[in-house]
Amino acid sequence: MLTLRPTAALLLALCAGPALAKPFCGDLANAFGPFDYRTPDPDQLYLVEMAHFTEDVQQGIKGNTGTLGADLDYTLRAFPNHTKALATMARVALRQKTPQLPGARYAVECYFERAVRFKADDGTAWAAYGQYLYQLGQTERALPLLKKAAELAPENASVNYNAGIAYAHMKNYPLAVQHAKKAYQLGFPLNGLRKMLVDAGKWDGKVDAPQVAAQE
The missing domain is CATH 1.25.40.10 (Tetratricopeptide repeat domain)
Known part of the structure; x- marks a missing residue:
């Protein structure tokens, strides 16, 4: 079984530093987005997916603009609760037996933490997070x-x-x-x-x- 880094809340509780400015799993602010995957603007979603969530990326075969991890990272920073991208991230990480994909900014679990932090009312995001932990x-x-x-x-x-x-x-x-x-x-x-x-x-x-x- 994989050993993952602590989640954001746990790590913050363990860290002594009120000086720690940002959560371990990163600020949600992004140059493009973040946008809610449940109600996307079609043009914004298209711009992200045509470059960073192509069929090869979704299938976990290879990246399109760089590494697979980098394209998934871009997609999930623009649309943190993009459940298809979360599923691909989990599937590839489990297959490679790694807690963080090459090219990704954060550990795999962080992308799930970011999704539910972004939209705490998104049941499918919570389900994706729970399913990932269950598969671990x-x-x-x-x-x-x-x-x-x-x-x-x-x-x-x-x-x-x-x-x-x-x-x-x-x-x-x-x-x-x-x-x-x-x-x-x-x-x-x-x-x-x-x-x-x-x-x-x-x-x-x-x-x-x-x-x-x-x-x-």
């Missing part, structure tokens, strides 16, 4: 983040699925089943969570049809 094997740290994500985005299938997986691994089956049913009601396509709970004898795998509001 840090389930106890991941669970509160996944729980918060589900509270903020209760109608998001992916958020519910990831929360259900984490609860299942912690053997909190009632909550795992609750999130599984919600995820599948919302149309989540993967059956891993369903199989896990059915094999454990905690669920029959059946999902009630979503309720449809009556039309006037």
Whole structure:
């Protein structure tokens, strides 16, 4: 399991210096942005993605203007809660078994910290952060983040699925089943969570049809 640097809040608590002017994970102010990925200006998003989040970057193959880490860094400084870029950052770091990609300004976890610091009401950003920690094997740290994500985005299938997986691994089956049913009601396509709970004898795998509001 990787050993990551402490998160911003923890490091600041450990540092003796009221003189420390900026958080460990960096100031969010940026020459271009920061912008909310949920409601982007199409032109601003295009300018960033056409140069720094090309198909090769998204797939974690290679950078476009420099290193892969540098292009992801640019994207995530302009759009801190760019969930697709966060997912790529996590996937590449896990594959390379590194806490920081070459060319990136910060440790991988910092980009998740920056995302939720920028938009604390973005459930998908909290879910991405929790999923990254979960994939590192840090389930106890991941669970509160996944729980918060589900509270903020209760109608998001992916958020519910990831929360259900984490609860299942912690053997909190009632909550795992609750999130599984919600995820599948919302149309989540993967059956891993369903199989896990059915094999454990905690669920029959059946999902009630979503309720449809009556039309006037």
